[in-house]
Amino acid sequence: MHKNVILVAETGSDITPEQAAQYGIYLAPMHVQLGTVTKDDGTFPAEEVCEYYDKTGDVPRTSGCTPEDFNVVFDQIHARWPQHKILYLAYSAVTTCSYHSAELAAEEWDYVVAVDTKQVSVGQAAVVLQLAKLLQHNPDMTVEQAAEEARKIMARTRMAFIPQNLDYLRAGGRVSNAAAMVGNLLGLHPCIEVENGYLLAKKKYRGAMKKVIPALIRDHMEKYALSTDHLYFIWAPGFGDELRQAAEQTAKELGVQQVTWMKTGCVITCHGGVGAFGIVGMEQ
Numbered sequence: 001m002h003k004n005v006i007l008v009a010e011t012g013s014d015i016t017p018e019q020a021a022q023y024g025i026y027l028a029p030m031h032v033q034l035g036t037v038t039k040d041d042g043t044f045p046a047e048e049v050c051e052y053y054d055k056t057g058d059v060p061r062t063s064g065c066t067p068e069d070f071n072v073v074f075d076q077i078h079a080r081w082p083q084h085k086i087l088y089l090a091y092s093a094v095t096t097c098s099y100h101s102a103e104l105a106a107e108e109w110d111y112v113v114a115v116d117t118k119q120v121s122v123g124q125a126a127v128v129l130q131l132a133k134l135l136q137h138n139p140d141m142t143v144e145q146a147a148e149e150a151r152k153i154m155a156r157t158r159m160a161f162i163p164q165n166l167d168y169l170r171a172g173g174r175v176s177n178a179a180a181m182v183g184n185l186l187g188l189h190p191c192i193e194v195e196n197g198y199l200l201a202k203k204k205y206r207g208a209m210k211k212v213i214p215a216l217i218r219d220h221m222e223k224y225a226l227s228t229d230h231l232y233f234i235w236a237p238g239f240g241d242e243l244r245q246a247a248e249q250t251a252k253e254l255g256v257q258q259v260t261w262m263k264t265g266c267v268i269t270c271h272g273g274v275g276a277f278g279i280v281g282m283e284q
Helices: 016-021 048-058 069-078 097-108 119-137 145-156 167-171 177-186 209-224 241-253 266-272
Strands: 005-010 025-030 031-034 037-040 060-062 085-090 112-116 157-162 189-195 198-207 227-233 259-263 279-283
Touching: 005 048, 005 119, 016 119, 016 189, 025 069, 025 241, 031 048, 031 266, 048 157, 048 266, 069 085, 069 097, 085 097, 085 145, 097 177, 112 145, 112 259, 119 145, 119 157, 119 227, 119 279, 145 177, 145 279, 157 209, 189 209, 209 241, 209 279, 227 241, 241 259
Parallel strands: 005 025, 005 085, 085 112, 227 259
Antiparallel strands: 031 037, 031 060, 157 189, 157 279, 189 198, 227 279
């Protein structure tokens, strides 16, 4: 645990319980609605999202953290470490209510600082984990200094992902039935990039995922001149070993020194669907 600063993020960051424990990160729950039942993200496997879609044809709805969710987390931290500051590194504020909820929860407290990472899922995780490592090596850093370092890391973080097919985007109302049908027939995979917090459809890839994934990795690394020191690869339920091997072989050919695989949680699985793949890296 850092001597001055404790980090908070949402479960939608897809930071694992093991990573959270290793770096002393607290996670506030986002929420997933499966029909009439609402569950806390992180309390059930993402495979249940896929099973629900298979049974109903509907994609579960997602929602951000409530002020009460943050009250619970902030109170727990402050009760245990009253002298510490809390740095909340938020899931993109333009995609969810979480950031505003945290502001409401902390409006009368001077020990909480909030920064919008303008990232989602593992893009957010990359920012939080990178800062957590920095804090471990700089235990005297103040919360203001940590917030400034987080903004520097955010500016270099680049995330993109591709769905295996367009079924979840269709079911969620993001593409029409006709567009999804044609796209699936043609084997189209839109590349979704995170820019300034927004999820934007960019280049369309065509063909089998085994061919598309290496192309995405190469394109994303070249486009943003990503560091070869470390990449995060994102996988969703249904992502096969053959595809994993293709991704790792491409990373090896590009001279990547370290790859960390991170599984999509329930929130981003509702958007990317079964078998999705993503990449997160830092600009050099």
